[in-house]
Amino acid sequence: MRFSVQGWAADYGPPAGLELEEGATIDPNVEVDERQWSPLPVSAQPAEEALFVDGVRRVDANLWIESDEGIPVLALAASYAAGAVLSNHKAIVVREEVRRGIFTSARNSEPVETTHGGYQVHLTEGESPEKLWLGLQSQMSVLEGVVASTYADVPLIVVDGPLSHKKHVPAAVGYIKTQHVHYLPEHLRPILTRLAAGERTPLFLIGGGGWNRLSWYAKLPLKGSSIIDGLIRAEIGSTDVAAARQVADLTTATIVRFASEGHKESRAPQNLYPIGGLERRLRHMLGDREMMVRGLRLAAGN
């Protein structure tokens, strides 16, 4: 395979609106009748033991791969990692997995060995930068799922981000810290501004796309915050309302404890302490980007 490394940095972010799903349906009547909707105080005890799963990704370089027809095709050479923190009186990073991959639609791609590690090929469905990014995103989510599933016996598993690629982990709670999409119908949205710290909304069902899940909003404590700060959404891949209610209460009671403070976390309080620590650790494990670029250039030259 002939390829070259693009000279300037590859640093565009992921496409917006990842949570948008076409044809999604919302049913707010699964736990409480929507006319009765009001903030629900949570009285559950925080979980003794909780697992936090997260992943990080970084594009090391843009590559141009020469296809069989002699046409250059864009590829991302990226490093990504997933790991888990087990918090049980002490927070310990119990798992960290680092992978490197080439994301491209060029069929003739081959794995690239560099002095600092090998890049596996992951073929994507399209060749636009967005598609390449989605390929990277989904591989990272798969890796997160792998990590999460090895600790299935922990009473509470919080996975950063939506569950779309982690459907096979039973009892995992997807934890979404930024709210770009309105899931609730307009007449229910005011309740979000009335949520007090530690309270949650009633469960609502998100359907469509062949996959149903139960979701709720909760509020984390944040001093002097605006009404929307500290709002998170969580989801579980199940439609069993009774079980989901317990998980929702347990999750809400637990994450309040792990909420970060503004002077320590730029994304406080939504970016929970264990997840912030894990992200730092995983980014560190990705290695130095300059070293990886140097390795790729050497490999391209060979």
Place this chain on the structure above:
Amino acid sequence: MPAAVGRVIGTEDATPLEFWVGVGPDRFLQLDDVVALSRVLPGGQIVHIYGIVSQVRARYEGATFDSDVFLIENGLLPAEVFETAQVTATRFEPEVFVPPRPGQEVAVAAGADRDRALFFDRMTERLPVGLSRNGEPLFVNLEFLDGRRGAHVNISGISGVATKTTYATFLLHSLFTSGVLGNRTVNTKALIFNVKGEDLLFLDKPNIVLEDEDSLLYGKLGLPAEAFRSFQIFAPPRRGAGVVVPDVSSRTNGVTPFFWTIEEFCHEDLLPFLFAESEDERAHYTMVIYNVTTQLRQAIPIGEGAVRIEGEEVRTFRQLVDVINDRVQNDQTWAGPAIGLGTINAFIRRLAAAQRHVEQLIRGDQSAPDRNRISLDHQVTVVDIHNLHDRAKRFVVGVTIRKAFEEKERAGQSNEMLFLVLDELNKYAPREGSSPIKEILLDVAERGRSLGVILIGAQQTASEVERRIIANSAIRVVGRLDPAEAAREEYGFLPSVHRQRATIIKPGTMLLSQPELPIPLVLEFPFPAWATRASEAGLAAEDLVLADPFAGLD
């Protein structure tokens, strides 16, 4: 090589002089641990690198803020404790000064490796000087003590906590009993001045509070846990007594009173030693001192140490002072030509001031005064001067050392060594000014090495002692130091970590620097096996004479 304790880290520079070691899980390194590693050079040559742990640190990895400690301990934030040790390299074998490479395994050096790291393998004659923290013996190369390649020991530290004198006596004990001196042991002598308290008066008495575990430490050093065997004490006579009785309160037997006869005072030029304060040297009356000294040589001995000076019989120091006063005022050959009356009066004033402090030490009123001369017949001789006035202390120290030194010069061989132990060196050889005693001590420091006269000097603050004396000491020892003192340049031989440690070390711990080792050894020495006070000697109350409650108040 033994199991690795850690690896060289690459996040701090590794240099041939200093590098950091990441300590492996479930292992630890402590200060003063000796470590070793080997590096294979391109070409296959193996370089062994040895070093001593000079600092150890532990920190959270994964924490960003100080307050993260609470998050981590509450189980909210993941982080790990990691320890790293700073190693100061001591030796490269062979001497190819390459840094260790990050990632290399480092092991704790034991046995032959440890000896190599601390250069003990090169010392053919090694003197045990203490134990390391983990109970292994530490040595000094005798060649740097006995004058062959260096000589003299200097000990600094705060009084009371630094245990300077105790360590000096421990060094003597080691010298005499370790066998390192070989057949020189028999003829080697030590002269100790007891300047404070009476704690050096019991060196020949076994210490009854010595515990078995202390004896064990002596065993580890290869030394017997016993008191000094060949020992004598000289003490000044009690003042105002017609019969000479030693002026010590805690010990009655085995103490010889000492004094100089008027004859010796006149014939051996001892007068200048009465004017041994640094201000004396700057004054005009110095001329008078030397003229009078010359005149006193003419004194005619008349037996029992007394003399006749120009027809007058002189038996006591008081009489001598009277004669001198009379002559300097009336006879120009005594005072010297063209000496003003003011200068003569200044001389007389000082001589009169010295009189009451030294009159019991210079006398011609005893029969057989030879018995009371300080002699070095035993292996260890203690001259007690703690009860004397400063002026008298200087006189005794100056005269005794000069005499011992002159005898060595006459004998002209260094095979029989003489160790001089003197505390409060700052008093006898201050940095500023000049005095006869300082001159004699400088002589010892600079020429004593070739004559076999070895000074074991001690002081609270090395910064107040004549530089050349400190500079000539091959072995430097530091006990607990005052923090302001520790920052001075005199302690430049201590790396900064050791300077900090010097301000907190406990009694019985010393830092010892010797020429072959680039960093000082931290050592502990065992509790003295000899008594350092009456109670430790097991002396019953009846052995003690009651101290004169009015001593010193006249």
